[in-house]
Amino acid sequence: MARIPSFFSNLCLRQNPKSLRAITPQIRNRNLSLDQFNGNSEELAQQPQKPDEIFAQNRIFPLNETSRLSEELMQNPQKPDEKFAQNQISTVSEIAKEVSKFILSRPRWEQTLLSDFPTVNFADPAVYKAVLKQQESNVLLSLRFYLWLRSLSGVSFDPDLCNLMFSRLVEAKAAYAAKSFLHDTKFEPEPRYLELYVRCLCENGLIDEAVGVFERLKMIGYCASLETWNLALSHCVRTSRVDVVWRLYGEMTECGVVTDVGTIGHLIQAFCLENNVAKGYELLQQVLEAGHVPDNIVFNKLISALCKNGNFGTVSAVLHNMIAKNCPPDIYTYQEIIYRLCKGRMSNEGLRIFDELKNRGYFPDRVMYTTMIHGLCRNKDLGNARKLWFEMIQNGIIPNEYTYNAFIDGLWRSGHFDEAEKLHKEMVDRGYGETTVSYNTMINGLCLNEKVEEAQALFEEMNEKDVVRDSITYNSLIKGFCCQGKITEALHFFIELRKQGFLPSTATLTTLIKKLCEAGQVKEAETLWLDMQNNGLEPAFHSLDPIISELSKQERFAEALEWLGCMINNGVRPKKTTLERLVERLSLADRSDDALFVLGYTLKMGIVLKQSSCHSLVDKLCRNNSHHTNTLLGEILERR
DNA sequence: CTAGGGTTAG
Structure with a gap:
């Protein structure tokens, strides 16, 4: 390249x-503001407990049992320490080596260490530091030894020891343990260790601490x-x-x-x-x-x-x-460009880059093919998507979950359902079929192709196969039932969706409300709208159009006008057809004043109603040409 | 060890 x-x-x-x-x-x-940061971190690798727990010594290490000799030791006639006594080995480093060896070989050394080495003075800083230095490759052991020391009486802790222990923790990137060590000991670490601490905090995602x-x-x-x-x-x-x-x-x-x-x-x-x-x-x-x-x-x-x-x-x-x-x-650079081009409806440009890369002897990988196939599918260029699909397989790249789902989704969206079903079967055979995304892709695809019953069967199958349903699953299905005019079923799954704690998508709600209104169930539509309003769903106001429209049809003008006011007050323009229907129905019902009122708003918003909608109004106005009407008309004209 | 990538509604 x-x-x-x-x-x-x-x-x-x-x-x-x-x-x-x-x-x-x-x-x-x-101006800077530090937000709370919820980073996760790896603690001591071998020790899943939180550092605070580690420091709650007795819960992990039975130090209160130190005085009791273990059975193992009772059976062991020669104590390790006897060597020192007999051979007069006494340099600190030799003692430290022996102690460390012992600690490594006994899982519960805390209980017997004192009695195993009766001649060793562990309270001597030279001794305990030497022992600690022996364990530099093993933080957990260092920490255990340190904690054990703390359980002894008469051990004074000098800054060297603290620095040593602290550096051990920090080098092991045990951020939480280091943090509680600092908190616990209140010592002033050497700056160079604090600097290592900063790195350790960063690497554990604790930026604010850093x-x-x-x-x-x-x-x-x-x-x-x-x-x-x-x-x-x-x-x-x-x-x-x-x-x-x-x-x-x-x-x-x-x-x-x-x-x-x-x-x-x-x-x-x-x-x-x-x-x-x-x-x-x-x-x-x-x-x-x-x-x-x-x-x-x-x-x-x-x-x-x-x-x-x-x-x-x-x-x-x-x-x-x-x-x-x-x-x-590199590959990431080009992939991003191709992805974004496709997203901006320029998949032809994306494809040109893709082809260009191949011409230069570069072999796209599976992710690259997936990105390109997905982009082409989204741009309805199924021919090229299919071409790449086979080319990819020819090049020895086996499609995975991502590739299958992207392509199958594209097939459904362009109505190639036989091919979609066939590939789905293949995907299932390869073991990629039992995920939420693969089910969602199929359910949505089936719904788009008027196969709601099959979609519902898959929905049930998810339960049997323990595949988690998400809000996309429900939304797809609800929309599918709506489009088939099956409002009862749609409502059923809507209730299920709410029961699961999901929110409907705005598209689902708009469709559902529209269909309910068309079926004359305005009350349900209104309840639905209020429900979504209460749940903080944003754009709701556009979906008031069908409600107003249906209320006009049912001559429930007070409610219709109330909703209309709600819409206008929130800066949303009602649809022209909504206003036309309202004016027509108001005029027919002899409510010229209200009709004029609506007409006034309509003009103010710059919306011009079709002539026929004004006919009945004009008709009524001409019949009772009152002074009041003239005033209203005058006002309207002035507002314009 | 040297970061980072792709799928489902609207």
């Missing part, structure tokens, strides 16, 4: 002379290394904590840290995350001009953001940049 596809070859680079420093003040001036430690370091006048700052920034970017990016960047420049291209790469990504793509692009230009080349992922994130905004021209420019800087676009 040395060159770029023809589609992107028409733009040149924009030059920007500004230096990197130019952005610093803007970044400093940001910010706090940066503060602490700042207060003691210690400046973390560039690598640590960059690591923190990279984790902020990964977890979309843009606010923290700006805050940390501000602090690191305040500390006088000299940033590198990695730092700027994170800033570019941060700009992309807050959809400030222009700034991101500008910054990229500045780094490039300064002679630095960011990591591929920075280019890709920028390209992805540009694509999302439909700015394919700049995408082209960035691709030029990448090639010029000997940093060729």
